[in-house]
Amino acid sequence: MRLEVEPTDWGQVLGEAVANFLPLAGEKGVHLSLRKPEELPKVLVDKFRISEVISNLLANAIAYTRPGGSVELSAQADDLEVTTQIKDTGQGIPESARSRLFTKFFRVSGVLEQGSKGTGLGLYISKAIIDMHKGKIWVESSLGVGSTFFFTVPVVEAAKELKVVEAKKEEAIAVPELAQPAVERSPTPVAANTANKKTKRFFKRKS
Ligand SMILES: Nc1ncnc2c1ncn2[C@@H]1O[C@H](COP(=O)(O)OP(=O)(O)OP(=O)(O)O)[C@@H](O)[C@H]1O
Numbered sequence: 001m002r003l004e005v006e007p008t009d010w011g012q013v014l015g016e017a018v019a020n021f022l023p024l025a026g027e028k029g030v031h032l033s034l035r036k037p038e039e040l041p042k043v044l045v046d047k048f049r050i051s052e053v054i055s056n057l058l059a060n061a062i063a064y065t066r067p068g069g070s071v072e073l074s075a076q077a078d079d080l081e082v083t084t085q086i087k088d089t090g091q092g093i094p095e096s097a098r099s100r101l102f103t104k105f106f107r108v109s110g111v112l113e114q115g116s117k118g119t120g121l122g123l124y125i126s127k128a129i130i131d132m133h134k135g136k137i138w139v140e141s142s143l144g145v146g147s148t149f150f151f152t153v154p155v156v157e158a159a160k161e162l163k164v165v166e167a168k169k170e171e172a173i174a175v176p177e178l179a180q181p182a183v184e185r186s187p188t189p190v191a192a193n194t195a196n197k198k199t200k201r202f203f204k205r206k207s
């Protein structure tokens with residue numbers, strides 16, 4: 001998988017993500033909101049890839065929260081990084097599952113997973129993308145109360161220190177496992193209900 005990073009307006013990325021998911025949240029009866037400071041520093045990210053991470057986390061938060069619950073996307077910055085939070089009032093994640101949450105094909109066998117269509121790849125792919133950005137991703141959760149997923153991406157100045165290269169196409173960072181040719185990319189952020197498409201893309205990339 002190649003990263004094509006460029007200085008990116010994070011507030012805009014978050015706004016687009018929420019706009020994409022409002023219909024799905026509305027259908028499910030889950031209240032979706034965005035809270036962010038007026039000013040956020042620019043971050044150095046591959047907008048297409050990082051939008052996939054936000055989409056995975058929002059799709060999960062909505063899927064694993066019952067109607068009447070809420071999901072809030074928020075962000076705050078320090079000198080080095082922007083931390084984004086996806087907080088839900090869902091079923092929560094048992095402590096015993098948390099260490100395996102970001103591994104391939106892992107799903108909790110709870111009520112809301114039964115009969116749902118997930119493949120257990122969303123968080124695995126998300127972690128791979130965040131790792132490539134030299135960021136961190138983690139979760140805090142309380143059973144029956146809800147979960148908050150956090151991830152960080154570097155602000156432009158700090159990214160230079162971290163050697164998240166500001167890559168032109170020909171010098172993009174190459175990561176062997178998730179190879180996908182740049183021509184397959186869509187210029188728009190990943191749309192709302194992408195679980196099946198995402199899985200297909202993942203396997204296509206791997207072959
Ligand atoms: N916000 C959440 N609240 C409760 N459980 C969650 C949440 N996010 C993820 N999980 C649990 O973690 C598991 C793994 O999530 P992941 O996104 O990797 O896979 P998935 O949603 O099952 O399938 P997909 O590959 O379509 O995303 C889920 O099956 C679910 O059990």
Ligand SMILES: [Mg+2]
Nearest residue numbers: 060118122123
């Ligand atoms: Mg998922």
